[in-house]
Amino acid sequence: MARKKGDTKICCFLSRSTLSQIIAVIVKNIVLMGYGMSVGYPTILIPDLSRRNIGDPLRLGPEGISWVGSISLITVPLGCLISGVVTQPLGRRRSMQLLNIPYCITWLIYYFSTDAWHVLVNLAIGGFAGGLMEAPVLTYVAEISQPHLRGTLASSASVTVAAGIMIQFIIGKFLDWKSAALCSLLVPILSFTLLFFIPETPPWLISKKRYDEAKESLAWLRGWVSLQDVEKEYEELLSNSRINEQMKQHRMVRKPSMVKSLMSRNFIRPFTLLTFACCLVHFCGLTPIQTYSVKIFNSLHSPVDGHSATAVLGVVCLIGSLVCLLIVRKCGRRKTSFISLGGTTICFFVLGTYMHFAKINTLEEPSNVSHGVTNSTSFAVEHSGQVTWFPFTALILGVFSAQMGIRLLPWTLVGEVFPDEIRAIAAGMMGTSYYVSGFICNKTLLKYISLVSLPGAFWTFSAVSATGVMILYFTLPETEGKTLQEIIDHFAGNSKLGNNIRKKIKNVGEENQQSEKLYRFETT
Numbered sequence: 001m002a003r004k005k006g007d008t009k010i011c012c013f014l015s016r017s018t019l020s021q022i023i024a025v026i027v028k029n030i031v032l033m034g035y036g037m038s039v040g041y042p043t044i045l046i047p048d049l050s051r052r053n054i055g056d057p058l059r060l061g062p063e064g065i066s067w068v069g070s071i072s073l074i075t076v077p078l079g080c081l082i083s084g085v086v087t088q089p090l091g092r093r094r095s096m097q098l099l100n101i102p103y104c105i106t107w108l109i110y111y112f113s114t115d116a117w118h119v120l121v122n123l124a125i126g127g128f129a130g131g132l133m134e135a136p137v138l139t140y141v142a143e144i145s146q147p148h149l150r151g152t153l154a155s156s157a158s159v160t161v162a163a164g165i166m167i168q169f170i171i172g173k174f175l176d177w178k179s180a181a182l183c184s185l186l187v188p189i190l191s192f193t194l195l196f197f198i199p200e201t202p203p204w205l206i207s208k209k210r211y212d213e214a215k216e217s218l219a220w221l222r223g224w225v226s227l228q229d230v231e232k233e234y235e236e237l238l239s240n241s242r243i244n245e246q247m248k249q250h251r252m253v254r255k256p257s258m259v260k261s262l263m264s265r266n267f268i269r270p271f272t273l274l275t276f277a278c279c280l281v282h283f284c285g286l287t288p289i290q291t292y293s294v295k296i297f298n299s300l301h302s303p304v305d306g307h308s309a310t311a312v313l314g315v316v317c318l319i320g321s322l323v324c325l326l327i328v329r330k331c332g333r334r335k336t337s338f339i340s341l342g343g344t345t346i347c348f349f350v351l352g353t354y355m356h357f358a359k360i361n362t363l364e365e366p367s368n369v370s371h372g373v374t375n376s377t378s379f380a381v382e383h384s385g386q387v388t389w390f391p392f393t394a395l396i397l398g399v400f401s402a403q404m405g406i407r408l409l410p411w412t413l414v415g416e417v418f419p420d421e422i423r424a425i426a427a428g429m430m431g432t433s434y435y436v437s438g439f440i441c442n443k444t445l446l447k448y449i450s451l452v453s454l455p456g457a458f459w460t461f462s463a464v465s466a467t468g469v470m471i472l473y474f475t476l477p478e479t480e481g482k483t484l485q486e487i488i489d490h491f492a493g494n495s496k497l498g499n500n501i502r503k504k505i506k507n508v509g510e511e512n513q514q515s516e517k518l519y520r521f522e523t524t
Contacts, residue, residue, distance in 0.1 A: 036164020
């Protein structure tokens with residue numbers, strides 16, 4: 001049967017619409033690539049600052065090293081707390097653009113550092129800038145994308161962060177840490193420039209009564225079409241904005257303070273779920289393993305040196321994020337998270353058991369390591385070369401499992417589960433909980449290993465992952481393919497999403513009708 005001319009035109013329009021949204025998200029993601037490079041940078045710093053001679057102003061002991069691995073995580077929440085407040089008046093795009101400036105400054109400070117405290121202060125500044133990034137980056141995707149693309153485009157954020165970490169790990173294999181900082185400077189410069197060429201989000205422009213700009217932005221995002229082609233969707237967005245404004249004003253009469261809004265079910269239920277997911281990301285082992293990867297690989301007597309193994313780990317993290325991006329639309333967030341945590345549970349339990357019988361109980365110091373081989377009396381070196389590949393493979397597979405599922409969960413949900421009026425602030429608060437839990441995990445890891453041994457730490461990672469599967473089974477709904485209003489209604493207790501993936505996506509008009517229905521319900 002021949003395809004009608006109109007059908008061909010529609011398919012072409014949809015293709016261009018998808019492409020324009022992808023381009024906008026790619027440009028936005030370059031900001032995240034720079035952030036990922038800053039996240040991976042302590043992994044380069046830790047081995048070098050550990051092995052320097054006593055008396056060297058750039059040398060740090062175990063306590064100082066624990067701060068290198070964690071200080072940026074504790075300053076990120078400070079930025080997160082004000083991220084939403086800063087984002088709302090400036091706009092999503094301009095906020096992301098301005099945040100490239102402190103990253104340029106921090107990379108230059110690294111290059112000219114002459115004392116360890118310079119590095120620590122700079123890590124703290126970089127973390128604060130990363131926190132400011134949370135609200136604009138997360139809300140940008142939610143506000144420019146169509147429902148059937150939102151999950152995939154949101155998932156691309158974790159892919160880009162993983163790519164930034166991988167690039168930094170590879171740079172660290174070939175360059176010293178100061179030269180690596182100078183190379184990293186190029187990314188925020190590129191990001192600042194490219195952000196001039198993508199539009200601000202239509203909902204934000206409408207909220208500022210910049211209606212003509214909002215329509216032009218929507219036309220750009222739907223495939224560089226004419227203003228007439230987006231007239232219907234624009235009117236629906238405008239109607240949604242007015243309904244949301246009426247709902248906001250009505251709520252202000254009934255709930256005059258933001259504190260009361262944050263005490264509502266619309267906030268508490270999704271925020272509790274996201275906070276738990278944030279803790280899972282770190283305490284399943286993903287974050288501390290990436291931070292201390294060189295030391296861990298050396299302790300496992302990896303068949304390749306610690307820096308090379310870490311570069312491989314970076315590539316695996318990127319592949320895991322790409323796999324997640326590909327399967328999340330088909331499997332949904334629930335199944336992907338269960339597969340991820342299940343794989344992490346098995347791999348880290350097996351690895352912990354291996355280390356127990358191999359008597360690998362502590363982390364090796366870099367001064368004792370030469371090209372990935374430690375002292376000759378170790379279990380792994382006494383056995384055949386093939387045996388040394390087993391812990392290396394188990395660790396890689398465990399990190400891959402965590403990266404391809406649970407790593408993305410809080411970041412894809414945060415743009416979907418909160419109402420418009422608190423979305424930016426809630427995103428900042430969720431980022432705060434994410435980085436506070438990450439700081440606690442990284443800062444205490446070395447002491448925890450000294451208490452329970454390295455095998456005990458990996459058994460703990462395994463137990464946390466198994467617990468996560470059980471709790472998420474009862475608390476995590478499937479949001480893939482659902483509209484924002486349906487998701488918000490679920491957490492408000494007005495309806496149930498269910499655990500199935502919706503293949504047929506509702507359009508903006510249907511979402512608008514749901515908003516009107518909800519408004520009428522609340523005003524009665």
